[in-house]
Amino acid sequence: xxxxxxxxxxGWAAPILGLAIFGIVGACRGTTIPASARSAxxxxxxxxxxxxxxxxxxxxxxxxxxxxxxxxxxxxxxxQWYVKTQLMNFRQGIRGAHFDDIEGLRMRPMSLSLxxxxxxxxxxxxxxxxxxxxxxxxxxxxxxxxxxxLFTTCQACHGTDGKGNEAxxxxxxxxxxxxxxxxxxxxxxxxxxxxxxxxxxxATMRPMAQGLADEQAMKDVVGHxxxxx
Amino acid sequence: MIESLVQPGSxxxxxxxxxxxxxxxxxxxxxxxxVAMFFWLLxxxxxxxxxKALYVTGNEPELKRWINIPHYLIILCDLxxxxxxxxxxxxxxxxxxPVDDEIRVVGxxxxxxxxxxxxxxxxxxxxxxxxxxxxxxxxxxxxxFTLESRDVLHSFSVPIFRLKQDVIPGREIQGxxxxxxxxxxxxxxxxxxxxxxxxxxxxxxVETPEQHAAWLAxxx
Numbered sequence: 001x002x003x004x005x006x007x008x009x010x011g012w013a014a015p016i017l018g019l020a021i022f023g024i025v026g027a028c029r030g031t032t033i034p035a036s037a038r039s040a041x042x043x044x045x046x047x048x049x050x051x052x053x054x055x056x057x058x059x060x061x062x063x064x065x066x067x068x069x070x071x072x073x074x075x076x077x078x079x080q081w082y083v084k085t086q087l088m089n090f091r092q093g094i095r096g097a098h099f100d101d102i103e104g105l106r107m108r109p110m111s112l113s114l115x116x117x118x119x120x121x122x123x124x125x126x127x128x129x130x131x132x133x134x135x136x137x138x139x140x141x142x143x144x145x146x147x148x149x150l151f152t153t154c155q156a157c158h159g160t161d162g163k164g165n166e167a168x169x170x171x172x173x174x175x176x177x178x179x180x181x182x183x184x185x186x187x188x189x190x191x192x193x194x195x196x197x198x199x200x201x202x203a204t205m206r207p208m209a210q211g212l213a214d215e216q217a218m219k220d221v222v223g224h225x226x227x228x229x
Numbered sequence: 230m231i232e233s234l235v236q237p238g239s240x241x242x243x244x245x246x247x248x249x250x251x252x253x254x255x256x257x258x259x260x261x262x263x264v265a266m267f268f269w270l271l272x273x274x275x276x277x278x279x280x281k282a283l284y285v286t287g288n289e290p291e292l293k294r295w296i297n298i299p300h301y302l303i304i305l306c307d308l309x310x311x312x313x314x315x316x317x318x319x320x321x322x323x324x325x326x327p328v329d330d331e332i333r334v335v336g337x338x339x340x341x342x343x344x345x346x347x348x349x350x351x352x353x354x355x356x357x358x359x360x361x362x363x364x365x366x367x368x369x370x371x372x373x374f375t376l377e378s379r380d381v382l383h384s385f386s387v388p389i390f391r392l393k394q395d396v397i398p399g400r401e402i403q404g405x406x407x408x409x410x411x412x413x414x415x416x417x418x419x420x421x422x423x424x425x426x427x428x429x430x431x432x433x434x435v436e437t438p439e440q441h442a443a444w445l446a447x448x449x
Contacts, residue, residue, distance in 0.1 A: 058424050099359035102379060105340035109428040 042118045048126025051119050055110060056127075064130040068138065068179055071103035077132025077175030081166055084124035085201075087111050091120070094196045101192045103183075134229045135177035141216070142178070142223025150221040153208055162228040169201040173225045181225060185209045185218040230254075238389035238410040238435070240326075244317045245391040251313055255306045259299070325405055329370040336376070336383035336396045339425030341416055348445055358448045364433045365448075367441040368411045376402040384420035387433060393419050408435040 053062065060066050064076030075083065089095040090111035096104030114120050155162075157170035164172035173181060187193035188209035194202025212218050230250050237243050285292060331352045333344035343364045347356035358365075366372055376385050376396045383396040390406050418429035436444060 093362075097361045099335075099342045099344070099361055101361075102337060105342065105361060106338050106425070109339045109425045109430075113425070113428050 043121040043125060045122075045126045045129050048122035048124070051114065051123045052126050055113055056123065059106075059110075063133075064127060065133050065135065066177065066180075068177065071106065071183075073180035074133055074135045074175065074177050075127055076130035078127060078171060079164070079166065080124045080128030082164075082171040083127045084120060085169070087114070087120050087124060089199065092198070094199045095193060095202070098192045098195070100190070101187060104187075104193065132175045134175070137178045137226050139178040139182055139219055139222060142219035142221075142226075143216075144220070144223040144227050146217075147220035147222065147224030148227075150212065150217060151224045153211060154221065157204070162225050169204075174229045178222045178226055181222045182215070182218050185212060185222070186215065189218075235388050236410065237391065238408055238412075238414065239391065240407040240409060241317070241321045242389070242391040242409075244320055248310070248314050248317050252310055255310070259303060259306075262299075326371050326407065328373040328405065330367075330372050332364065332366070332372050332374045334364070334374050334376050334385055334396075335379060336385065336418065336422075336429075337379035338381065338423045339418070339429040341385075341418075341429070341431040343431075345448075347448075358445070360448075362431045364416065364431065365441065365444050366408055366433065366435055367438055368408050368435050371405060371407045373403060373405045376404070381422050382420050383418050383422050383429070386417045386419035387414065388417070389414040389433075395420060411435045411437055411440075 059070050059072035060075050061072075064074060066072045066074040086095065090104070090108045091114075093108070095101075096106075096108035096111075098104065111120075114123065151162075154173075157168040158164055158173055159170075162173040164170045184193065186209075188202070188205050189212065191206070193199075194206040194209075196202065209218075212221065230253060232243075232246050237246055287293060287296075330350060331346055333352060335342045335344070340361060341364070342359065342361045344352065345358040345360070345365060346352050347354065347358050349356050374385075376394060377400075378396045378398040381398060384393055385396055386393040387406070389410070390408070392404070392406055394402060394404050396402065413432050413434050416431040416433050418426055420426075422429065434444075
């Protein structure tokens, strides 16, 4: 009788133990990013790398080089201050909340999925440490010669070398892919980006983009930017 | 049951709730009965010293009726479910009421955008109002919506309306709803659409006529 009883107890214990292990493993998997790390101490490149691989790498790739097929630009080489500003703009609906901003609408919920402000800081810090790249040109038909004349308007903020100027809120252009720059110029020109009243820097950029007559002018000026690398 | 968890907020929500409650109630009844029977049999024929197990084939009439009678009763329940489901399907998909206004709903990874007709009440004109993440409608008006996708499969889900409709790239899918309760409610995507699927949320603001007029005036 005692043998029968012990066999029964083992028989019931096995599935219960299995379920318990399953639950514990599941709980551990959900805590890849320590939820307790919510202080300024958590703003480190190491934590930023973990967050980046969880939230950003699917589109921007692990090396930050981006992929045109999903409209995700190269972000490696962008300075920390610019990445943070843009992430905050996305989170607050200043950018990426326009009906026609297809890529921005995709980016906005991803920026909101970062749980806390410290996470934004950490990701920005990490992206700022990524090795810059010079993405291969993919836009055809740009006249860099004509673009160099048009670029005189841009260089007041972005610099003659296109390396940007933090004091003006102007990001470096030379590390960004040409397809992305053409697309963003179009968005600024059409009010898809920079039209939100809270977007002070965007409001500066909009009339500059509106000064470009058409898409060819945008290709030309971006063609010149590609020569500055 | 379900209406106590999620408030019904459209004219067809009570009909859909009835079918869900009917299916849920019948499944609960038969499932509970089966589980109770199962444990009763486990207890009734538990191991006893000196008693050998009896092998039964299940073909004996007095045993087989334990299967047959519930089987016939469940078929009757199925027929009732089919009857009520077809009735509800007709009301939601076939018996479409006159439309008061139109909305264009565009799904994309991972946001909902909306095109409202604007003050002139006509879609595709200059005074259309385009929004991201927020849909404005008026209570007690019938809306026809057109669903479009910019990329992959999505599903336009408004739980309070009991509305869930797939959005398919390349197609313009139409449907309707008639809000009956004012307030702000959830819109969600109910079709796996990529890494941001779980956060592809928006809000529907169901407004009184005065609130809606004020929004229209301020939106342009």
